[in-house]
Structures are given as structure tokens and as C-alpha cells.
Amino acid sequence: MALLDIRDLTVTRPGAAPGAPPAPLLDGVSLTLDRGGALGLVGESGCGKSLTALAVMALLPAGLRAGGSVLLDGEDLLTASERRLCALRGRRMAMVFQEPMTALNPVRTIGDQVAEGPRHHLGLSRRAAREHARAVLDRVGLDPARVSPDSYPHALSGGQRQRAVIAIAVACGPALLIADEPTTALDVATQARILDLILDLVTDEGLALLMISHDLGVVAETARDMAVMYAGRIVETGPTARVLAAPRHPYTAGLMAARPQHDRGRPGQPLAAIPGVVPPPGARPPGCAFADRCARADAVCRTRPVLAGEPGGRHRAACHHPVEPPA
Amino acid sequence: MASPRRLSAAGWIGAAIAAVVILTALVSLVWTPHDPTVMDVANKLSGPGAAHPLGTDHFGRDTLSQLMVGARVSIAVSVVAVGLGVGLGVPLGLLAAARRGWIDEAVMRFNDLAFAFPALLTAVLITALLGPGAINAILAIGLFNIPVFARVARGAALPLWKRPFIQAARLAGRGRTRISLDHILPNIAGTLIVQATIQFALAILAEAGLSYLGLGSQPPEVSWGRMLNEAQTFLFLEPRLAVLPGLAIVLTVLGLNLLGDGLRDRLDPRLETGLETRREGG
Amino acid sequence: MAWFLVKRALALALTLLAASLLVFGVLEVLPGDPALLILGVNAREDTLAALRESMGLDQPALWRYLTWIGDLLRGRFADSLTYDVPVSELLLPRLAVSGPLALLSLTLAVALALPLGVLAAARRGRITDTAIMGASQIGIAVPNFWLGILLVLLFAVSLRWLPAGGFPGWDAGLGAGLAALLMPAVALALPQAAILTRVTRSAVLEVLGEDYMRTARAKGLSRGEALWRHGLRNAMIPVVTIMGLQFSFLLAGTIIIENVFNLPGVGRLVFQAISQRDLVVVRDVVVLLAATVGVVNFLVDLSYALLDPRLRHGAGAGSGRHG
Ligand SMILES: Nc1ncnc2c1ncn2[C@@H]1O[C@H](COP(=O)(O)OP(=O)(O)O)[C@@H](O)[C@H]1O
Ligand code: SF4
Ligand SMILES: [Mg+2]
Secondary structure, eight states, X not given: OOSEEEEEEEEEEOOSSTTSOOEEEEEEEEEEEOTTOEEEEXXXXXXXXXXXXXXXXXXXXXXXXXXXEEEETTEETTTSOHHHHHHHBTTXXXXXXXXXXXXXXXXXXXXXXXXXXXXXXXXXXXXXXXXXHHHHHHHTTOOTTTSOTTOOGGGSBHHHHHHHHHHHHHTTOOSEEEEESTTTTSOHHHHXXXXXXXXXXXXXXXXXXXXXXXXXXHHHHHOXXXXXXXXXXXXXXXXXXXXHHSOOSHHHHHHHHTSOGGGTTOOOOOOOOOSSOOOOTTOOOSSOTTGXXXXXXXXXXXXXXXXXXXXXXXXXXXXXXXXXXXX | OOSOOOOOHHHHHHHHHHHHHHHHHHHHHHOOSSOTTOOOGGGTTOOSOSSSTTOBOTTOOBHHHHHHHHHHHHHHHHHHHHHHHHHHHHHHHHHHHHHOHHHHHHHHHXXXXXXXXXXXXXXXXXXXXXXXXXXXXXXXXXXXHHHHHHHHHHHHHHHHTTSHHHHHHHHTXXXXXXXXXXXXXXXXXXXXXXXXXXXXXXXXXXXXHHHHTTOSSOTTSOOHHHHHHHHGGGTTTOTHHHHHHHHHHHHHHHHHHHHHHHHHHHHOTTOOOOOSSOGGGO | OHHHHHHHHHHHHHHHHHHHHHHHHHHHHSSOOHHHHHHOTTOOXXXXXXXXXXXXXXXXXXXHHHHHHHHHHTTOOOBOTTTOSBHHHXXXXXXXXXXXXXXXXXXXXXXXXXXXXXXXXXXXXXXXXXXXXXXXXXXXXXXXXXXXXXXXXXXXXISOOSOSSOOOXXXXXXXXXXXXXXXXXXXXXXXXXXXXXXXXXXXXXXXXXXXXXXXXXXXXXXXXXXXXXXXXXXXXXHHHHHHHXXXXXXXXXXXXXXXXXXXXXXXXXHHHHHHTTOHHHHHHHHHHHHHHHHHHHHHHHHHHHHHOHHHHTTOOTTOOBOO
């Protein structure tokens, strides 16, 4: 059984006007992630990557409704009680956020913020939790001798803050770590070091990693499997090496072509633009959502919905006219 | 989502209350059940009845008529006082936003100073020293509306100056004053109207307070605050005389606040709180 | 931190300087001759001149201003025009009434507003929220002096639980003193509590949308735990600002409320002094009140530093370095 099994996840927001149909933000997202595995999720901004992550954490913004199922160890998180979810969050599944500047509470010390989870989940005493927090901070590269656990977030650099956020996430030894664009807000040199840290932790602790990025390079470096998301749907999945070697969905191919060639494998460059923009939720065309931006689009693409590929190890693309692999 | 939002139910209730009060004030110009200043000692302190629907006071004056005329006084004083604040404060705020630099600094320091004094205390000071009366009450209340509107106008205008259409007007060689009047003012009008509604409610409270202290409108003029002042002597005999004018004040202020909140929600749903002088506005 | 305090203290001193100049200037240009006031309109011109000289009124305005401020700073108060005793002697016993009254009402307002505001935010959009917001909307519309009258009608006239007004003095015992201050304090407090409730609610709602609240939830904290441990302290910053502002409203409110309840406090003193044109009392008391407001705002700034470590350590709020 997979550690994380997302099946046909939909997230809708209530219609703008009373009586208007609810707009789907996520539409039939299916993903699986094995224990100790690493899955990358890529797509342009606004495609629904963060919502997918928040749905797994059962922390969707107020007003959004989730359908389908999200199974963690076979247990459906979408129907679990709030009590049960509080026991799982931070203990079995944890999340690192994009913005280290705002993800930490400015008026509490980082040691305090890291110690909170262990006190809550592991029943540690105040002192024991403090010690535990020091060890975790040391583990993520915040040596207590150099960066005091009694520091407040504002005294830390962006990279140090992101390390503190990671410390909070891994403090109770979760089985699943979701990293939502953990390096996007950082400068290039720091990005590489934070990615290395995450990879170290994943290998050492045997975490399963869901790495979210709009940067193919980051996914190439961290994830064995990958999924490409477009306008709230998964459009291509497969082993990272195969997808990147021979993308089959025109969107993925577009993302690859838009990458600057000189820094292959190095993270940091945002995707250069594919012409056009992601259609906003509620304004998605009936057929393939990518049709307006796709060179291969024809009448069929515009009218007939494309079937989502089954999740799993095999390389699949949701496209009427997939790119042929080079002979 | 960007379509203009409708006024909320509470906003409509507020608008209705405000309309009723204004209508009452207008009607009182041409008709009241009795002359509110005519004394009828034979009928003094009589309870509600056919001749006097809300009873009479210690001089036998008709309470309903007094309440109606009181609405007129409250509204007149508040309108002029808020008008004074708008008339002087908004140009100051626009000027500060348009010029920045030392003018801006001076306007803002003046504002800080005004906020350092408890408003009511200064109003008491002014009316007492200039002599009690409706005109001086207007001056005292109006004075405190100037910094409020200066702050709000400046705060709303500042971000506009960075907007492309203003920049374009500047590049086209139009003067700052013209731009302030032609482009900035229409764009901040909504915010100013909302603030004016709230200040209007506060002015009614302030006028009532001053008149209650005997510093506002003077006899034989009638106002809600004066009625409360006079009622206090007969509190034990006739509580009705103290309760009714207070209810009129509460209802009016409540209506204006509801209307103000409703308008603000419509204008910008992100703003909430029913705060009077938003100190951090600038 | 030290620098922050020095800057704040300087600002306070400047405000007080400006305030004293303003008060002095206003009283200077306004009509009203103190000598005439003391001796009456029928006084002879030479008697008037003699009195003016003995009061220093023939000195230049700047000199009189400096003398006044210099004396005040050394704790020396001039004699009241109407009572013939130094203003300090009038002031002290009245401060013993107004001070406790203002503190009591601020305490009541905070004790009421904070829990209600947090509750309303936590139950946003539900019936509890609507009820609390509705009540606060009414509370804001109620003039405090009318509320005072209603309280007298209910608790003094109908129920006879509390005295209708007056102050027995602290000599009569703490209980009797507090009983006399209770209704005035409630009358002052409720409208302020209504405002503070709304401020608290929106501050908490704001904080609920912060990223660090999501981080706290992602750790496994429940909604309530996250709010209690991570939200409240951050939400307190705007609330404390408003509390500081409200203190000056409360001070001003005492002028009216002390009249409603016939309390011998500072508000009543200043009101009487104004009516009697006792300009010596007026200017001293007004400057004292402005100083109190200034000091309270200084304390508010201090409490920011306690609430927010970014200020304590001298970094600008929200600043951050990359790398
Ligand atoms: N709270 C919300 N309410 C309504 N729409 C939302 C909300 N959060 C996100 N969305 C919409 O959902 C879509 C996906 O957002 P998100 O998951 O943040 O994208 P990504 O992380 O891929 O950049 C976007 O179109 C966004 O506008
Ligand atoms: S389905 Fe058609 S429009 Fe969509 S990606 Fe494939 S080829 Fe392009
Ligand atoms: Mg995102």
C-alpha cells in the first residue's frame, strides 16, 4: 500500500454569485507516493500545486470544499475527524512553506516554535522538548552555538528561517514531508543548500517527499517520479528521468523548452513564459485546458475532454495528440 | 467578483433609520403637533395621552414636538460641523499628498498635535471660552473633524499618485492641483463619504454631550442634549423625559453607523471595524 | 531598544511643549481679563492695574509663559483665581477620584472587550459573532452620560442598590468609595468596550489569516491552541494602540460623567474652572491632562516593545535579510 494515495481529488470554491455553479480549483487530481519515495509536482503558478498540498494537510482555506479521497496509510484524511487530523499533522505528515519570512511567528523564539510540536505529539516535558528542539535545529544546520534557539525570526537570514521552518516540520519524525516551493523565496546559493538539506533529511530519516516547484530543475534533482499540473489537473506523470528525457504532453514540452539551457540541473531560474496564461478557475474551456496555448491544438482538443492518466510508475500524458518520443 | 456589491441588510436598515430622522427634521420645519417652546403649566409633566402622544415636560411643553425639533438641531449642527471638517481637512490632505515634503510633514504634525488633546476637553474649552451656543459648538466639533479628514484624504490619495493614469496626467503636463481636483478627488470620494457618515454620528454624540453640559444650543432652542440636561432634575419624578431623547440619539447614531459600515463594505470589503478616527490611516 | 525609547521620550517632550504653547496661546488671545474677573466690572482702573502688576500680567507674554512652565516643572503651581489656593491643592484630592475612575473603567472595558472580541472572531459569521457585533454596534451609539442616567434610574432609583451620585471620600472606606465609582465607571466603560471589542475582533481575524497560523496548524495544533499560543500576542499590538487612544477618551469622558454623578473629580474641576473663567486652573489642568495622555501613549509604545521583539532589538518591523 502506498503511503499517500490521492484519488480523484477535487477542490471547489463556491460560485461567485448566489446560484452560480461552484468553480473547480482542482479537478480529478490523482497521485501516489510510496514510503520513502520522492514525487515532484510541477506547473506554472496558479495551477493548483499549493491547494493540492493543503488538501493533503487538510488545511484548505476556509470556504473551499474537497471531494474524492486522500489516503494516508489507507486512512481517508478528507473524512477524518478534526481531532484525528490534529494528531496526524506534524506527526505523520508535515509541510514546509514557500515564504520563510512569514511562516514563522515573529513574536516567539525559533526554539520555542520547534519545541511546540514535540511537546504536543511526543508528550515531552518543557525541558525535554527544549533539548529536542536544540538537537533538531542542529540537525538542520542551525548550530545552537552559532544561532541561538532563543533568537527571534527577524534576527535570522532567509535561509536560516527556512531551516527553522524545516526543523518545525521534521521535529516529530513524520513519514511524509510536503515541501511547497521551499526555495522559491531564496537567493540562488541558498536555494542549493536548502535543497541539499532536504535531500539529506529524506535519505537519512527515510521520509517520503512531495516536492512542489515551478522549477523543473528542482524536481529533477530531488524526485524519482514527477507529475505535471496544469489548470487544476494532472496532465503528465511518470519517472522523472523519462518524462524529462521525452515529455509527451505539449505543456511539459513547453516548460522544458522555456528553461534556459545553460544552467541545466541548477535550480533558480523561474520558467520562462509559454505564450498566454493559465485559464483562471471557472473560465476553463470544455476540452483541453491547454488548447488556447498549444500549437498542436485542433477542434477535437477544444471540445472533447482529455482523460487523466492513471497514477503509477508508467509514463502517461493527458493529451489527444501527445508528442511522439524521438525514434 | 469585481461587480459592485450591494448594500447589506444592516446597511439598508441604517439608511432607513437615517432617512426617517432626516424626514422628521424636515417635517418639523413646517409642522409639529404643538409649538415645542410654548409652555402650558396646567399640563406639566403629563404622561403620554391623546393631546400629547409622548407627554409633556416640566413646563408643559410637548415632548414629541421637542424631539422633532431636536432632530433638526442635531442634524444641522452635525452637518455644518462635518462640512467644516471636510471643507478644510480634505484640501489639506490633498495638498499634503500632492506636495509631500515639508508641507506633508507640517500637516501630519498638526494632526498629531490635534490628536494629543482629548477632543471633548478641547471642545468644552472652546465653547466655554467663546461662550456657550450652537455656533460655538459647531466650531468646536468642526475643528476636530479637520485633522480626521486631512488624514483620511491624504491616506487615500497617496497610493493614487503612484497609479499609471495619474502618472500619465502628470506627464501630460497637468498641474498637481488640477490632478488633485479632476482625478484624485473623484477617486477618494467614496472613502470620504464613508468617513463623513461616521463623523456625522460622532458629531451628533458630541453635540448632545455639549448641550447636556449646557454649552451647546441655549434655551429657548431645543436639542436632544438640552432635553437630557433638563430632564435630569426630574429624573425621579419623570424618567420618561430622560429616556426618550437618549433613545433618539442612540437610534440616530446607530443608523448612521450601520449605514457607514454598509457603505464601507460595499466600497472595500477588506476594511472592517467601526472605528472613529483611524489613527493609523496615513 | 534604548534608541527607540529615547526617540519616543523626545517626541513626548515635543508634544508637551507644543501643547503648553497652544494652551497658553489660546488663553492669551481669548477675551477675558483675569483682574477684571477677580475684582468685578465695577472695579476702579487703578485697583485693576495694581492687581495686574502683582499677578505679573504686565510682563511680556513670553516671560509669563517661561515663568509658568518653569514653576510647573519645579512642582510650583500658581494660585487659582477663584479659590485663592495653589492649583495643586485643588488638584490632588480630585485626582484621587478621577484617577481610580479612569483606571476602573479602562479595566472594565478591557476585561469585557478582549474575551468578546476573540470569541466573535473565533465564531466568525455564526450567531455568537452576529450577536456580539450587534451589541457592540448599539454600545457605540450610546452616549456615556445617557447610559449613566439609565444606570441611576435602574440601580439607584428602582433597585436602590447603589448611591445615585456623590462621593463619600476614601476615608469612608474602600467599599463605599468603589460603590460610588462603580456606575460612573460602567457608564464610561461600556461604549469604549464596544469599540475595543470590534478592534479586537478584526485584529484577531487579521492574525488568523497569517502564514504562521497555518504553520502552527501544520504542527498539529488545534484552531483554538493556535489562536491562543500564536495569535493573541500578535493581535494585541493594534488593540493596545486603541487602548492608549481610549484612555484620552476616558479622561475627557470624566468631564461629563462626573457631572452626571456629581463626583468631585478633575473633570468637574476643569469644567467649573472653565465656566468661572479661572484661567490659571484651566491651563494647568489642561496641560496636566495632555501630559497624562502623552505619558499613556509613551507606555503604549513601551508595550509594543514588550509585545514585539522586532522593536526590542532595534530592527524595523517586517524587515528581513536574505541569504
Ligand atoms: N482561498 C482561495 N479561494 C479561492 N481561490 C483560490 C484560493 N486559493 C487559491 N485559489 C485559486 O486556486 C488556484 C490554484 O492556486 P494554488 O494552489 O495556490 O496554485 P500554485 O500553488 O500552483 O501556484 C489559483 O487559481 C488560485 O487563484
Ligand atoms: S489535447 Fe490538444 S490542445 Fe491539449 S495539449 Fe494535447 S494537443 Fe495540445
Ligand atoms: Mg503555490
